Structures are given as structure tokens and as C-alpha cells.
Amino acid sequence: MSLSVTRLTLRLRLTSTVSAAVGLVVVMLVVGALFPAVGDTIGKLDIPTSVANLLGGADYGTITGWFRSEIAVIYAPLVIGALAITGASTAIAGEEEERILALVLAHPIRRSRLVVAKAAAIAVIVLIIGFAVWVGLIAGVAVGGGGITVAHITALAVQLVFFGFAVGALALALGAGTGRRSLAAGGAAAIAIVGWLVNSFAPLVSGIAWLRYVSLFYYYAGHDPLTRGIGATGIVVLGIVALALTAAAVVSFERRDLRV
């Protein structure tokens, strides 16, 4: 790995990462502040199962359900996914399209080390967002009157971070394999969104319920970390996916011509 490459990649994405992290914390404080009012009103609505599934159960009557629907199922994975995908697709394919890599790789650095250094930078970005989610949830839940343990909040943040690793590695692998930023970003985003839909709808249709097991989203939220804590299987699967995709990124990038 090259620390210099990691540092520079982080430096280039620091502003967007910190802005997103601060935004997340603010949103979660607002979501927490809204809970007392929401719990007594829309919390009592009867929502169709399909819609409720999209919203992580849509149990607005409890603070856990409220944060699950508002943050855990939609906002947090959206932000962490967007930052991981943008960062990872720019890191290799973006710099390649901008012709910057033609200069960088004229220096004595192995392509494998470059990919690993870029992956490390994306991992740090994901960790910063994961930490912001953790802090924001603790603060937001406190503002909302409490009711979710720090252990369960930590479980969600950890699960989310591994989801970010896997989605980022997916964009990295697509970018390293093709050298096309839009394909890397679009492909990874499409796979993540389809995964979210599959995880939400597959259980409603008998015969395709098994499909949720191929969704990255299932391994992040399927275990419901805000209620049940860490889901070790999900962590292991997401971790293996992230490592395997990073390895695939290294191998494919080593083998191909730079698009210059």
C-alpha cells in the first residue's frame, strides 16, 4: 500500500465526506426531535405491507421503528453508498479518464499497491460516515426521549460500515476492471438499489423469497441490528464480498492496458 496515495485520495474527498457526516448528524437530531409528535400521529397509521417493507417495517409508533424507517433503511445506506461509490469510481476509473493515472503509474508504484491504497482511502471515508451515523443516532435517540441501547446503535453502525465497504469495493472493482467511471458508479449504484428492492419485495412473493440472500442490503439490514444487535453472518458475508471484490479489482487492473 502507498500511504501517500491514500492520504491524497482522502484529501481530495475530505470536504464532501465531512459535509455529509455533519449533514447526517444534523438530520438525525431533527429526526429524533420529530419522534414525539410523529409517534402519536402517523405512528398509528395502517400502512400496506409492501410499503412498510420498503420502509423497514414502518413502525412509527416506537423510536426504534421510527429510526429504522427514517435512517437505517433509507438515509444512512443512501449516504454511505453514495460516498463509497463516488469515491471508489473516481479513485481508479475517474483518475484514469482524466489521464492523471498515466502520470502516477509512470512512477515506481505497483498497480496492486495503488488499488489497495485507494481501497484504504475509501474504507476511511466509509468509517467516517459510519462514525457520524453512530454519533448522530446516539444524539438523535437522546433528543427523541431515548429507547435504543448504545449497543444496538453500534451494531447498526458496524453493519452499515461493512455495507459501505462492500458497495465501495463493488464500484472499485468495476472501475479497475473497465476504466470507465460512469459504468463503475452507475453499475454499483444499480446493483445496490436493486438489492434494496429485492430485499424489500422478494419476501412478499413466494418462490423468490430466496432472492434476498443475493442482496447486499439483506446482509446489512436483514438482521435488524437496531433491535437484535450485531448480525455476525451479515458482517462476515459483507466482509468477504468486500475483500473478494478488492482482490478482483487488483487482478483486473494488473492485467489490462491503461486507457490513456
Add this chain to the structure above:
Amino acid sequence: MSGEPAIAASALSKDYGSGRGLFELDLEVRPGEIFGFLGPNGAGKSTTMRLLLDLIRPTSGSARVLGLDTRRESIEIRRRIGFLPGDLALYPKLSGRVVLDHLAQLRGGVDRRVRDSLAERFGADLDRPVRQLSTGNRQKLGLIQAFMHEPELLILDEPIAGLDPLVQQSFHTLLREVSAQGRTVFLSSHTLSEVERVTDRLAILRQGRLVVVDSLENLRRVAVQRLEIEFAEHVDAGEFRGLPGVKEVDAVGRTVTIGFEGSADAVVKAAAAHEVRAIRPREEDLEDIFLSYYRKSAE
């Protein structure tokens, strides 16, 4: 420095299909020389340089740089060379200083005094973000990063692009100093007059194939020469057409310009039949040589 070639390509090919790429390049660049690599856009110059740096891989053939195999020993090669890509791109948000620091770190550090003296020599602005710099000022950063670790071999793709004449002069002086130190320069250009002033030898590439490799002196010798003859009275230019070796005749007033290959004997003897006020040899420039090789290889 050993007598081993700085660059040796053997049947080096990169086939992109549809006749594009580089085909069967055999080339040797000697240590310590400034070698010009000429050709129009799309001739295969940048492709050759990318192959030497292992940015792209050959379809067939092989190359050695500083005695090392470009595929298996690429890291060591890249440690010992400086490269300026054509169409240079740098991180637009970062200042020149930060970019150069980063590139220096990729090399495990460089002597900052060398970097600073190069920046001073080229008048480079290291403090403004790259996106605010003109093409010429960005190119200066590119040159600094290529030279700052004092490499044994410099591979420079269109190095003069965007540089103003004064900086071009500094660059040429630097090239001569580098060459005097026994270091090698391999530079490409499609702007012929730039290469003419600095190269010891040059190669001309056309449509991915090597047309010729020779010294400028030898190329001039075999190329079409021109004599400009001013007569006392009007002379029929047709008298010179058809003389042995004569390729072209052009008359303006009482002055006739004759282009010929080989001996000037027939031209001078034909001119002597009239009163000659002046004979001026026209300095053959590289452009003519270049174009004449182009015409030959296109035939």
C-alpha cells in the same frame, strides 16, 4: 554508464485494429543522446512511450529500457526514468507544490533543492491550484516532475507543447546539460523545428511504422537540396527542368529556385550559361525532410 542501449525495441507492436497502433518497431536509443521521435498525431509516438512504461502491453515484440525488460522489470525502470505524458493532466484542485510533493513521495523522496531550482529556472508557480494555471504553466509542472529526481533517462511526450519561447529556450539548455551529464533524452514532437535544435538523432514514424532513423546531418545529406539563383536577366525556368536530379523548379522574377537530389553539377553548369548575380543555398529544414520521407513512404 554502460554501453547498453538506453532504449532497445525489438519488433515492438501494439495493434489496435483498423491499421491503428504500432507495428514491428525496431529502435535503439544510445546512452547520453538526445533522440527525437517524430511523426504526426496518431503515428504511434505516444503508444511507443506507453509501451516502454508498461502503461499498455505489447501485442507482440519486446523492449528493454536501461537494460531492463519493460514487462518484468517495470518498477525498476520507472524508478530510474522521468516521464512527461503528452496531454498532461494533474489534480486540478491541488497546488503545484502539493502535486510535486505527492509525486516525489511516490519516488521515495527527491532532493527539494533540485525541484526548487527547476521551478525557478522555468518560472513555475507552485502555489496556485492547477486548475487556475495556463497550459504552459501546467506543462512547467510536468517538466519539473520529470526532471526533479535527476533520472538516467527522460521520456518526454511533446514536451514543448504550450511553452513560451523563453521557457523553450530554458528547456533546450536543460536538455543539453542533461545530455552533457551522460543522461539520455527520448522526446517526441510533431513540431519539427523544436526537435531540430536539440536532437542528435531522430526517428520518423508514420502510421505506426518506422520510416527512418538517422542523424539530422545524414538526413539532410540525402534529402532534396535547394539552390536559389539570381540571374542578371530573366531566364526560362524550363531550362532546368529535366536536368539530372532536378525535382522542382520555381521562378520569381529573375530568381530561380531549384530543388535537386545528389550532385549540383548539372544545375551549376546550366546556370553558368547566363550571367549569375548570386547563388544562395537554401538551408534544408526538417520540415522538408520530414515531408519528403512522408511522401516516399506513402508512395
